[in-house]
Every structure is written in structure tokens, then in C-alpha cells.
Amino acid sequence: MDQIAHQTIQNCQKHSNNQISFLRVNQISDQNEAQIFYCIDCVDDDHDFKGIDYIQIQKIIQQPQSQILQKWPPVNDNTILQKLLQQYQNSDTSNSVVQRITKYFTELKYEINIKIENVQKKILKQALEISFEKEQILQQYKQISQIDKLQQIFQEGKQHSFDVLNNQCKAFLTQIQSQKEEISLQLQNLLDQCCKVKQQADFDTPNKIRIEISSLLENIYFFPQLNQNNINLNYSNLETIMQLVSNKSNFCTCEFLDSLRKNLEKLNPFIEQMEFVNIFQQGREPIKFQEISETKFEEINEFMNHLINLENSQQYSQQIQQSERIQNICKILENKTNFINQNTISFLKGIFSKCYPLMKSIDQIQICDQQEEFNCFQELSDDSLQHLIKLINLKKQFEIRNNFDESETNAIRHQAKRFLYDFKQNELDQILKTFPVFDLIPKENKTNILRNIELVKSDFVDGVQRIQIVKNSDESIEAWINQQQYSGKYKNYAPNCIWDSSLEKEKKYVFRIQFNVNNENSTNFILGLMQKSDFNQNYGYKNKLSCCLKYEQRQIKYKGGYGIDKLTKGDSFRLNMEDMIEMRVWLEGQILEIVDFPNYQYKLELKDELKNNLIDLNDLNLYFYLYYENIKYILKEAFIVNQFIN
Numbered sequence: 001m002d003q004i005a006h007q008t009i010q011n012c013q014k015h016s017n018n019q020i021s022f023l024r025v026n027q028i029s030d031q032n033e034a035q036i037f038y039c040i041d042c043v044d045d046d047h048d049f050k051g052i053d054y055i056q057i058q059k060i061i062q063q064p065q066s067q068i069l070q071k072w073p074p075v076n077d078n079t080i081l082q083k084l085l086q087q088y089q090n091s092d093t094s095n096s097v098v099q100r101i102t103k104y105f106t107e108l109k110y111e112i113n114i115k116i117e118n119v120q121k122k123i124l125k126q127a128l129e130i131s132f133e134k135e136q137i138l139q140q141y142k143q144i145s146q147i148d149k150l151q152q153i154f155q156e157g158k159q160h161s162f163d164v165l166n167n168q169c170k171a172f173l174t175q176i177q178s179q180k181e182e183i184s185l186q187l188q189n190l191l192d193q194c195c196k197v198k199q200q201a202d203f204d205t206p207n208k209i210r211i212e213i214s215s216l217l218e219n220i221y222f223f224p225q226l227n228q229n230n231i232n233l234n235y236s237n238l239e240t241i242m243q244l245v246s247n248k249s250n251f252c253t254c255e256f257l258d259s260l261r262k263n264l265e266k267l268n269p270f271i272e273q274m275e276f277v278n279i280f281q282q283g284r285e286p287i288k289f290q291e292i293s294e295t296k297f298e299e300i301n302e303f304m305n306h307l308i309n310l311e312n313s314q315q316y317s318q319q320i321q322q323s324e325r326i327q328n329i330c331k332i333l334e335n336k337t338n339f340i341n342q343n344t345i346s347f348l349k350g351i352f353s354k355c356y357p358l359m360k361s362i363d364q365i366q367i368c369d370q371q372e373e374f375n376c377f378q379e380l381s382d383d384s385l386q387h388l389i390k391l392i393n394l395k396k397q398f399e400i401r402n403n404f405d406e407s408e409t410n411a412i413r414h415q416a417k418r419f420l421y422d423f424k425q426n427e428l429d430q431i432l433k434t435f436p437v438f439d440l441i442p443k444e445n446k447t448n449i450l451r452n453i454e455l456v457k458s459d460f461v462d463g464v465q466r467i468q469i470v471k472n473s474d475e476s477i478e479a480w481i482n483q484q485q486y487s488g489k490y491k492n493y494a495p496n497c498i499w500d501s502s503l504e505k506e507k508k509y510v511f512r513i514q515f516n517v518n519n520e521n522s523t524n525f526i527l528g529l530m531q532k533s534d535f536n537q538n539y540g541y542k543n544k545l546s547c548c549l550k551y552e553q554r555q556i557k558y559k560g561g562y563g564i565d566k567l568t569k570g571d572s573f574r575l576n577m578e579d580m581i582e583m584r585v586w587l588e589g590q591i592l593e594i595v596d597f598p599n600y601q602y603k604l605e606l607k608d609e610l611k612n613n614l615i616d617l618n619d620l621n622l623y624f625y626l627y628y629e630n631i632k633y634i635l636k637e638a639f640i641v642n643q644f645i646n
């Protein structure tokens with residue numbers, strides 16, 4: 001080869017004795033005369049000769065099949081070729097990747113074999129421990145059945161008489177018979193145990209493990225980039241598991257999650273073989289706690305714990321219901337002016353108790369601006385509240401009709417003006433308008449007419465000069481005669497005083513009169529009805545519509561003879577000085593009566609034959625006959641009533 005090569009190499013153009021030895025591979029000039037071949041003498045001649053730019057032609061011819069050439073091809077950085085050469089030379093050593101891989105698989109096989117053998121031994125040992133060989137089954141059968149003994153009896157029986165054999169056999173059978181229960185049980189146990197081993201052996205799991213090991217082995221790799229098609233580098237199942245585990249509500253530590261991920265990554269080939277279907281129930285997915293703020297998340301966490309405690313602890317539940325927070329809210333609900341019914345309050349209380357932790361901020365809030373006013377309504381009695389509502393409704397009615405003049409309260413305000421002058425009128429008007437209290441009060445079925453009654457003196461027998469009439473502050477009216485200053489001729493004649501009006505025929509009147517006597521002498525009172533038109537001409541009793549009473553032993557008694565003389569109640573009419581007589585008048589109904597008030601023990605009526613006068617005579621009215629000095633008629637009460645009582 002050397003020879004042939006040598007012969008094919010040309011000689012130097014400069015030194016024709018020399019074959020060319022070097023080829024210039026770097027720094028080659030474009031010029032034609034530039035020299036690329038060098039012989040040994042050329043090298044000698046060239047003072048700038050740099051070995052790095054030249055390759056030995058000999059090497060080109062001889063080494064390409066077996067060597068990496070250090071100077072070919074021309075490169076920017078010669079160290080690349082040097083390193084490549086080094087790698088090429090080292091690849092033969094025992095440390096090569098191929099050898100290491102081979103070693104890995106040798107060791108793997110060895111280790112797996114050892115493992116398999118150990119496990120196999122262990123499991124076989126277990127199987128032997130719990131399973132029954134044929135021989136064992138037979139042994140146990142023999143032991144339980146005592147068949148050996150039966151056999152022995154027969155073998156020994158040859159030496160004995162038939163009777164002996166018969167007896168021994170019978171005795172044994174009796175004994176076995178007595179153990180029948182126990183023997184059956186023992187045989188059943190033996191049978192169960194035989195079956196159990198077969199049933200217990202689980203071949204499923206080992207089969208699965210075999211498949212898994214096998215696929216795990218397939219996944220061994222050293223060069224990911226080369227085997228991309230075969231190796232499953234998918235981490236999607238692993239990510240799914242990580243996502244589930246790391247849900248914010250699990251509060252896993254970073255340490256745990258990191259460690260879990262690392263461990264799962266090791267098992268990834270297994271994990272990725274799993275088929276994850278139907279991870280979540282239909283229409284469901286994990287609650288997205290990571291999407292809410294940290295504060296809200298904490299709130300929800302607290303809320304959950306609260307719900308669990310509510311559910312599990314009666315004591316906790318009570319504690320919450322009695323907490324200040326819930327109590328404060330309930331106070332609002334229960335305020336009387338809210339009119340919330342008990343069912344709703346209980347229902348809302350339940351909701352508030354549930355939301356207890358979410359309402360924390362209410363503790364910092366001042367709920368009522370006017371706490372005292374709020375309490376004030378709360379303390380109101382049911383009756384007062386009902387009255388208040390009625391008042392407000394009345395006020396509303398008057399406002400709607402824009403007519404407070406219709407109000408009873410307004411009427412009373414007008415009538416009572418002289419008692420109300422101490423009050424500021426504007427505010428009185430305002431408050432009575434807002435609270436028309438008198439419209440709330442139901443009316444008695446009687447009307448007080450005392451304040452409308454004016455008694456007048458008659459001119460008859462100089463009454464005007466002698467009669468005294470005083471109206472008291474309580475509206476009662478006193479009438480008496482005082483003739484100390486009188487010097488006229490009628491001193492012994494009795495004048496009348498009368499109500500200066502006419503009784504209406506259809507109305508029912510009640511007059512209550514008290515008598516006052518200043519001396520102990522007996523004296524008479526006459527009172528009743530007389531015609532107003534006759535008032536200045538005649539004695540009042542002329543029409544016989546009067547009653548005559550006498551004062552005697554500190555009592556007022558019936559004397560009679562003036563019309564009202566029919567006693568229809570009690571034995572004899574009488575009353576004490578502190579009591580009153582009640583005169584009842586109903587012209588249209590032909591009623592004129594005198595009763596004692598307040599006891600109503602007696603009643604004097606107008607005689608029947610005089611009753612027509614009540615209808616026939618016009619302008620009848622109440623009068624008092626005033627004769628005796630030192631006595632007083634006191635008209636204390638006067639009403640128009642719907643009906644007479646008692």
C-alpha cells in the first residue's frame with residue numbers, strides 16, 4: 001500500500017527530486033502562483049512555515065479509513081477536531097456508554113430475578129402453610145374419623161369370638177355415635193379449609209402487577225431525544241392529581257406538595273397509564289376557592305366550621321342564639337312597631353344564626369340612631385300601642401278628608417277653651433290634631449246637659465227679688481230663697497225658678513238633685529214640671545206634675561199630694577241627705593218619675609190619670625218651688641239618655 005501510494009505521488013515542481021509531502025489547507029491565497037504543495041525542501045525554504053496550516057499527504061492517503069485527521073477539514077477552531085479525536089479514542093475504553101448500559105441491564109436482570117425468587121419463596125411458603133396437601137387431608141380425616149381404631153378392632157377380632165367382636169364394635173359405634181355432632185363439625189371445618197385456600201388465592205392483583213412491571217420495563221430509557229415516539233412523557237394525569245390535592249381548601253403545605261410531585265414523577269409511567277374518566281360528578285367541579293380573595297376565603301372557612309359546630313353541638317347552637325350579635329338583631333325584629341309574627345322571627349333568627357360569622361362587622365355598627373326612642377317603643381304596652389295606632393289612623397282619616405272640624409277632639413277643645421288657656425294654643429292645636437285623643441274614647445249613652453242649663457227666677461210673687469241662683473265651677477246650680485233684705489208683701493208666698501228652655505218631647509231627661517237644709521225644723525220641697533208660659537203667673541205645682549218631699553230627722557221622705565204619688569218600688573220613699581233624688585222625664589213616653597240615687601230602692605211615678613198632661617201641655621220644664629228659707633236645691637247632674645236604668 002505504501003509502495004503504491006508512494007508511486008502515485010507527484011514530485012515537487014521546485015525540487016524535482018522530492019515528492020510533494022504536504023498540502024496546504026489553511027490561509028490559501030486566491031493567486032494562481034500560490035503554492036499549495038510543499039516538499040521537504042520547500043518547508044526548509046519557507047521561513048514562515050506553520051505546521052498547523054499543512055496536512056501530511058501521506059496521512060490523507062493512508063489514514064482516512066481508520067482515523068480522524070487532526071487537520072482535516074479546515075475549521076475555525078482546531079480544538080473541535082482535537083476533542084473529537086479524543087472522544088473517538090476514548091470510546092473504546094471500558095467506561096463507554098454501551099458498556100454501562102449493558103451493565104445496567106445485567107444488574108437489572110439479576111436484581112429482578114433475586115426479587116422474584118424471594119417473593120416467590122415467601123408466597124409459596126404462605127401457600128403451603130394454609131393449603132392442604134392430599135396427604136394432609138387424609139391425615140386429618142383419619143384423626144377425626146378414628147378409622148384406625150375401627151380397623152384395629154377388626155384385625156384383633158380374628159383372635160376373639162364373634163360375641164367379643166360384636167361387643168367391641170358396638171361399644172365403638174356407640175362412642176362414635178355420641179360424638180357425631182362434634183365429628184360433623186370437624187369434618188365441615190376440614191372441608192371449609194380445603195375450599196378456602198382456593199377461594200382466597202388472588203391471581204388478579206399479581207397479574208396486574210406483572211403487566212405493570214412489564215410496561216414499566218418498556219419505559220426504561222437513556223436517550224429521551226432518540227426515543228420520543230416510544231416514551232410517554234405526558235404528565236397530564238399527574239397534573240390532574242396535583243391539582244386535586246393542592247386545592248386551596250386542603251391547606252397542604254408547599255413541602256408536602258413538592259414532595260408529592262417528586263414522588264409522583266417517579267411513578268409517572270404508572271400514573272399515565274391510568275385512565276381518568278368521570279373524575280367529577282356530572283355538572284360538578286371543585287369549588288374555585290383560588291378565585292376569591294384571601295379574606296373571603298377565610299370567612300368561608302370559618303363559616304364552614306361554624307355550620308359543622310351548629311350541626312353537631314346543641315350547646316354551641318344555644319351559645320350562638322344567645323350571643324349579643326344575634327340578640328341585637330332580634331331586638332330589631334322583635335320591636336313591637338315592626339309587627340313581625342313569631343314564625344317569621346324564628347325563621348329569620350335561624351338564618352341569622354347560620355350566618356353568624358359572616359355578620360361579624362355588625363358588632364362595630366351602631367344600629368339605632370335614636371336608641372332611647374327605639375327602646376321607648378319597645379317598652380310600650382300592647383294596649384298603648386293599639387291606642388297609638390288608632391290615633392294615627394284617626395289623624396290620617398282627618399287628613400284625608402282635610403276636616404279636623406269633624407273631630408270630637410276639636411269640639412272638646414273649643415268647648416273647653418276656658419280651661420285650656422294655660423297651654424300654648426299653637427302647640428295645643430298641633431298636638432290635638434296629631435293625637436285626636438277624644439275621638440278614641442267611646443261615648444257614654446248619655447249626654448251631659450248640665451252646662452247648658454240656666455235657671456231663671458220668676459217674677460211671680462217677687463221671686464226676682466228673693467231668689468238666689470248660683471252656678472258653681474263644677475257646673476252644678478244652687479237655688480234658694482233669701483228674703484232678709486226683702487220688705488215686700490209676698491214674704492209668705494213661694495216663687496218658682498225654672499230652666500229657661502223647653503223640654504223636647506222625644507228626649508229622655510235625667511235630673512239629679514241634692515237638698516241642703518240648714519236648720520233642724522221640718523220643711524218641704526216641691527219640684528217637678530210646669531209650663532214656661534205660666535211661669536210668671538202661677539205656682540209651679542198647678543198642673544199636678546210635681547212631687548212633694550219633706551225633710552224629717554235628717555232624711556228626705558215622701559209627703560205627696562202633687563201628682564207624682566204612685567209608689568211602684570220599695571215600701572216608703574226615703575233617702576239620706578248625702579244622696580240625691582233622680583227625676584226622669586220622657587214626655588212622649590208619658591213618663592215622669594222620682595227615684596233615689598244612687599241606691600234605686602224606691603220609685604214614685606206620676607199618677608196614671610195625669611199622664612195625658614205630659615203630652616197635652618206645651619212648653620213644660622223643670623222647676624223648683626222655693627218657699628222655705630235655709631234650704632237649698634242643688635241641681636248636680638243633668639243628662640239626656642238613651643234609656644232609663646233601674
Ligand SMILES: [Zn+2]
Nearest residue numbers: 012015039042
Ligand atoms: Zn520542493
